[in-house]
Structure formats: C-alpha cells, structure tokens
Amino acid sequence: MHAWPASEVPALPGKGRDLRIHDTATGELVTLDPGPVARIYVCGITPYDATHMGHAATYNAFDLVQRVWLDTKRQVHYVQNVTDVDDPLLERATRDGKDWVALAESETALFREDMTALRLLPPRHYIGAVEAIPGIVPLVERLRDLGAAYELEGDTYFSVESDAHFGEVSGLDAAAMKLLSAERGGDPERPGKKNPLDPMLWMAAREGEPSWDGGSLGRGRPGWHIECVAIALDHLGMGFDVQGGGSDLAFPHHEMGASHAQALTGEYPFAKAYVHAGMVALNGAKMSKSKGNLVFVSKLRRDGVDAAAIRLALLAHHYRADWEWTDSVLTEAVERLGRWRAAVSRPDGPPAEALVEELREALANDLDAPSALAAVDRWAARQAAEGGTDEGAPGVVSRAVDALLGVAL
Structure with missing residues (x-):
C-alpha cells in the first residue's frame, strides 16, 4: 500500500532541541534521545468516515514530532497502518450496501488526499492489515506455542x-479496563475466557465475512491489536521511540499491543514512550463515527477553506488537550493565516533569528504548538506596526513556519 507525496521540509540554520514529551505509561514528561534514526509507529485509520477533524488532530500531532526530530538533523523512520478489515468497516459496508474492499479503498484514497493537502509528512511504510496477514499468522502461532494464547470455540x-x-x-x-474493553471492541463477557480482558488474536471464519488462510489456526482474520504489533516489529523492531495515537487507544489497543510484543520477544518495553493526542468534540460531544457528529477535512476543502487554515486551527490547541470544533475556531485560523501571509509578503521585517529559537523551544516542550503560534503572532504584529530593516527576515519566518509547523505561507 502506498502513502502520499511528501512536501519538502526546509532546512533551518542551527539545530533543534531534543523533544520532551508526555509519556502515558509514566505520566511524566520524558526526554526522547533517539539514535541517528528516530523510530515512530502511529496507529492509522479504519477506513470509513475519513478524514474527520479528530483524525486530523491526531496525525498533526505526530507530524510535529517528526518535524522536531528532523530539525535535530535526525532521520525519521515512520510507520503507519490501515485497519482495512475490521468489524466496524464490515458493518458500515453492510449498512450502506457497499463492497467492503471498495469502501476501504475509497476512504483510504480520500485520507491520502487530505494528508497531502494538510502537508502532513507521509510514513516510510504504510501497511494495510490485509497485506500484513502473512506476517501475523506466525506470530499468533508462536504465542500459542509459548503458552501465551489459547483456543476458544475456534477463535x-x-x-x-x-x-x-x-x-x-x-x-x-x-x-476500568473491563468497562473500556466492552466499549472498544472487546468481549469481556464471553464465557470460557481465562480472563475477561483477554483479547482475540485470530477470529475463526464467520459466515458471510472475509477470511484468509491461517495455517494451523484455520481460516479467519486477525484481531485488531496483533495487526499493529506485526507491522511494528517487522519494520521497527522492539524498543522503538514512540507509539502514538489518540487517547482512546491507550486502552485497550496500546496496552494489548505492548503485551503481545513483550510476550512474543521476551523483551521490554515495546515502545520507549506512549504518546496520546486528545479528543476533538462537536456540539458538546466527542466526534464519533457512531454518533455521526463529524467535521470532515475534505468537506471544508470543497467549501473553499485553505488547508493551511485548517492546520492552523489544529495547531491552536495543545495536542494532549480535549477541545471543541466551532465556527470561531476556523474563523480565527483563517484570520491568523491572513496576518501571517501579509507579514511575510513584505520585503523586509524585524529580525527573525530569535523567533526561530522560540519555535524550537516551544515545540521541544511537549509540542507546545499554541506557544509557537503566539510567537509568530508577536513577530507578525511587530511587522505590521513597525516594519523592519532585515531583508532576510520574512523568508526566515516563512521557512521556519513551514519546517516546524508544516504551514506554507
């Protein structure tokens, strides 16, 4: 499966700072110190109802992680999956009378278009669950052979x-785990399980549902968590730097995935840091596919909203915060984009070297994008009020905003 085109990231003078970021597992800020190649896995979409603002906020957060690392002159090995077979996708296809494969392909294509418009850096490896099945089956068989997995009525x-x-x-x-398991795809009440929290690794074939050859497991399809584990282990290995996703993935998805990998390899930890983005709400409730209260990037773009303004709307909120999408959020972003573009369109301006360092400092401090935006606001306001004599300043600001915030001015 292919990703989307990469936008060029301008190189800035000097060198960025190492990233301090909130680790869910410890509840603390940790300083990440990757080697020459930083490794990150971000859980991708289940391809229906793409791309809503909750998706965009999550992937924007981890795009910032990549940009901070690139500014430290590291390479970034970024992996993302697509859960292109799962119960919610099959249910949506049945509801809408569509072929599930066609639905997954069309929604994944739309997601790529939105990521390109928002100028989010693509993963090096973009892997669908279906294409990962040949690598998933041996892992489930190994867990079974290790005594870490068991069969229940064919599953x-x-x-x-x-x-x-x-x-x-x-x-x-x-x-709390049992409650969330029931809400987020688990089956804690199923009789016969050794522990109510035990997640499914391989679902035996069901009538009328897609299935694949599972070797000694029989025909079926993979569970949600083992999919990401197989892809991450194949492309990143154990102990990669960041496991990322929305805060609703901390349990069960990231919890279970870590345990799968640790049981498989005997190594710990699966990831050095678990980083989670907050939820975006609309009309007082979390944006949810089941509720249908969604704002789509593609719809905004069709309505003529500049993708750079959409990105600024996301950046105006700290990535860990839960926040609500409103018309005023977008209006403020459109106005900010206009002020910034006006400021960098002049032939000269106030010195910009200190601004670059402010941006670096803000983003290295747990991706504090709102503080970074405020710093640019101050420079733009000074430009509007006083002007300046530094002929290179507007270009420096434009390149820094592009490189570190992903916004093209």
Whole structure:
C-alpha cells in the first residue's frame, strides 16, 4: 500500500532541541534521545468516515514530532497502518450496501488526499492489515506455542497474564479496563475466557465475512491489536521511540499491543514512550463515527477553506488537550493565516533569528504548538506596526513556519 507525496521540509540554520514529551505509561514528561534514526509507529485509520477533524488532530500531532526530530538533523523512520478489515468497516459496508474492499479503498484514497493537502509528512511504510496477514499468522502461532494464547470455540485469544507488564501502559485498574474493553471492541463477557480482558488474536471464519488462510489456526482474520504489533516489529523492531495515537487507544489497543510484543520477544518495553493526542468534540460531544457528529477535512476543502487554515486551527490547541470544533475556531485560523501571509509578503521585517529559537523551544516542550503560534503572532504584529530593516527576515519566518509547523505561507 502506498502513502502520499511528501512536501519538502526546509532546512533551518542551527539545530533543534531534543523533544520532551508526555509519556502515558509514566505520566511524566520524558526526554526522547533517539539514535541517528528516530523510530515512530502511529496507529492509522479504519477506513470509513475519513478524514474527520479528530483524525486530523491526531496525525498533526505526530507530524510535529517528526518535524522536531528532523530539525535535530535526525532521520525519521515512520510507520503507519490501515485497519482495512475490521468489524466496524464490515458493518458500515453492510449498512450502506457497499463492497467492503471498495469502501476501504475509497476512504483510504480520500485520507491520502487530505494528508497531502494538510502537508502532513507521509510514513516510510504504510501497511494495510490485509497485506500484513502473512506476517501475523506466525506470530499468533508462536504465542500459542509459548503458552501465551489459547483456543476458544475456534477463535484464538491472548492471555494477558502471560505478560508481567500488562497494565503498565494505561495504568488502569481491572474494573476500568473491563468497562473500556466492552466499549472498544472487546468481549469481556464471553464465557470460557481465562480472563475477561483477554483479547482475540485470530477470529475463526464467520459466515458471510472475509477470511484468509491461517495455517494451523484455520481460516479467519486477525484481531485488531496483533495487526499493529506485526507491522511494528517487522519494520521497527522492539524498543522503538514512540507509539502514538489518540487517547482512546491507550486502552485497550496500546496496552494489548505492548503485551503481545513483550510476550512474543521476551523483551521490554515495546515502545520507549506512549504518546496520546486528545479528543476533538462537536456540539458538546466527542466526534464519533457512531454518533455521526463529524467535521470532515475534505468537506471544508470543497467549501473553499485553505488547508493551511485548517492546520492552523489544529495547531491552536495543545495536542494532549480535549477541545471543541466551532465556527470561531476556523474563523480565527483563517484570520491568523491572513496576518501571517501579509507579514511575510513584505520585503523586509524585524529580525527573525530569535523567533526561530522560540519555535524550537516551544515545540521541544511537549509540542507546545499554541506557544509557537503566539510567537509568530508577536513577530507578525511587530511587522505590521513597525516594519523592519532585515531583508532576510520574512523568508526566515516563512521557512521556519513551514519546517516546524508544516504551514506554507
């Protein structure tokens, strides 16, 4: 599966700072110190109802991570998946009378278009669950052979008790986990499971649903969590730098994925830091596919909204914050974009070297994009009020905003 085109990232003078970011597993800010190649895995979409503003906010956050690393002169090895077969996708295809493969392909194509418009850097590897199945089956078989998995009525489950570190990603107690498991794709009430929290690794073929050859597992399809584990281990290995996604993935998805990988390899940790973006709401409720209260990037673009303004609307909120999309959020972003473009369109301006360092400092401090935007606002206001004599300043600002914030002026 191919990703989307990469926009050029301008090189800035000097060198950026190492990133300090909030790690869900420890509840603290940690300083990431990757080697020459920083490794990041971000969980991708289930391709229907793409791309809503919640998606965009999440992937914008991890685009900033990449840009901070690139500014430190590192390479970035970024991997993202597409859950192109799963119950919600099949249910949507049935509801709408569509072929599930065609639905997944069309929504993934739309997602690519939106990512390109927003100038989000593409992953090096963009892998669908279906294409990963040949690599998933051996991992499930190995977990079974290790005694970390068991069969129940033809389905194969992972035993959470096989990983001594289970629970360390989310830090939740068993009662909270059970509640979230029921809400987020698990089946804690199924009779016969060793532990209500045990997640499915391989679902035996169901009548009328797609299935694949699972070797000794029989025909079926993979569970949600093992999909990402197989892709991450194949392309990044254990101990990669950041596992990312929305905050609703901390449990069960990232918790289970970590335990799968740790049980498979006997190594710890799966990822050095677990980083989660906040949720975006509309009309007082979290944007949700099930509720249908969604704002789509593609719809805004069709209505003539500049994608750079959409990105500025996302950047105006700290990535970990839960926030609400409103008309005023977009209006403010459009106005900010206009002020910035006016400021850099002049032939000279106030010195910009200090601004570049302010941007670097803000983003290295847990991706504090709102502070970075405020710094540019101050420079633009000074430009409007006083002008300046530095002929290179507008170009420096334009390149810095592009390189670090992904906004083309």
